[in-house]
Amino acid sequence: MALYPMKLGPIGVFDSGYGGLTILEKIRKLMPQYDYVYLGDNARTPYGTRSFDVVYEFTRQSVEKLFSLGCPLVILGCNTASAKALKSIQQNDLPQWNPEKRVLGVIRPTVEAIGKVTRTGHVGVLGTVGTIQSLSYPIEIAKLFPDIVVSGQACPLWVPLVENGEYDSEGADYFVKKYIAELIEKDPEIDTLILGCTHYPLLLPKIKKFLPQNVNVVSQGIIVADCLKDYLNRHKKLETNITRGGSCLFYTTESVEKFQKSAEIFLNENVVVEHIKLSSTNM
Ligand code: DGL
Numbered sequence: 001m002a003l004y005p006m007k008l009g010p011i012g013v014f015d016s017g018y019g020g021l022t023i024l025e026k027i028r029k030l031m032p033q034y035d036y037v038y039l040g041d042n043a044r045t046p047y048g049t050r051s052f053d054v055v056y057e058f059t060r061q062s063v064e065k066l067f068s069l070g071c072p073l074v075i076l077g078c079n080t081a082s083a084k085a086l087k088s089i090q091q092n093d094l095p096q097w098n099p100e101k102r103v104l105g106v107i108r109p110t111v112e113a114i115g116k117v118t119r120t121g122h123v124g125v126l127g128t129v130g131t132i133q134s135l136s137y138p139i140e141i142a143k144l145f146p147d148i149v150v151s152g153q154a155c156p157l158w159v160p161l162v163e164n165g166e167y168d169s170e171g172a173d174y175f176v177k178k179y180i181a182e183l184i185e186k187d188p189e190i191d192t193l194i195l196g197c198t199h200y201p202l203l204l205p206k207i208k209k210f211l212p213q214n215v216n217v218v219s220q221g222i223i224v225a226d227c228l229k230d231y232l233n234r235h236k237k238l239e240t241n242i243t244r245g246g247s248c249l250f251y252t253t254e255s256v257e258k259f260q261k262s263a264e265i266f267l268n269e270n271v272v273v274e275h276i277k278l279s280s281t282n283m
Contacts, residue, residue, distance in 0.1 A: 002098035009070030010035035017045035019198030020077025021266040026221035042254035048128025059085035072241035083136035109227035122189040127196035153183035162199040176206040251276040
């Protein structure tokens with residue numbers, strides 16, 4: 001007997017904070033017919049500097065909450081969670097919760113897309129410390145494109161800049177320039193750049209400012225949205241369990257007011273937000 005029986009419900013999108021909103025935005029634009037629920041674990045963000053076990057536990061609690069809200073499918077709109085928790089959730093937890101439900105990440109679809117973009121066969125990945133140290137991108141890229149050379153660069157200060165609304169400030173220039181320069185120094189032949197963190201699209205104007213002009217930036221949101229559409233076309237049984245009403249509910253583990261203000265910057269629209277408790281967030 002499944003712990004969370006399959007029933008009709010919205011698509012769940014999860015992130016440690018606001019970053020997953022850049023994924024949600026593109027998914028909703030492509031498939032506005034479905035209902036959505038977004039969960040941001042803002043009380044415990046950032047995940048990028050946390051250990052494997054902690055990211056797994058926090059992500060597990062969040063996905064379980066989304067399943068308890070009736071989601072037949074959850075997207076981890078977070079590279080760190082996709083790198084450190086996705087496999088364990090799929091293997092350890094999903095079979096107990098309900099093997100018919102699905103949890104999907106953002107790394108695999110991104111990797112599938114880059115083969116068509118790079119000409120030099122040299123790809124750069126920017127991400128949190130957790131994502132870069134997990135080597136998830138080079139490992140997944142090597143499976144599909146063994147000839148592509150991958151260089152990773154952790155950008156530990158970028159998520160705090162975005163979360164604190166400083167992505168457009170002069171101060172942000174220093175850290176954007178610094179990490180880009182470090183990456184290009186590792187491999188000057190890079191012609192394709194993966195923004196391997198869902199917070200980074202907000203820094204895109206600055207990233208482009210400091211990036212050599214011949215480098216293409218891969219936009220993760222659109223890739224994940226296209227890939228999900230294709231996945232739902234191929235998994236009709238799962239797709240028929242998604243409710244169609246075009247609604248979107250937002251939950252945060254932190255302050256509702258704070259989430260509302262920041263979400264409006266990410267999405268350019270007013271959002272209705274509710275507070276939600278996860279197992280060990282006593283807030
Ligand atoms: N947005 C998350 C990602 O894509 C990282 C944010 C965090 O460090 O919590 O990796």
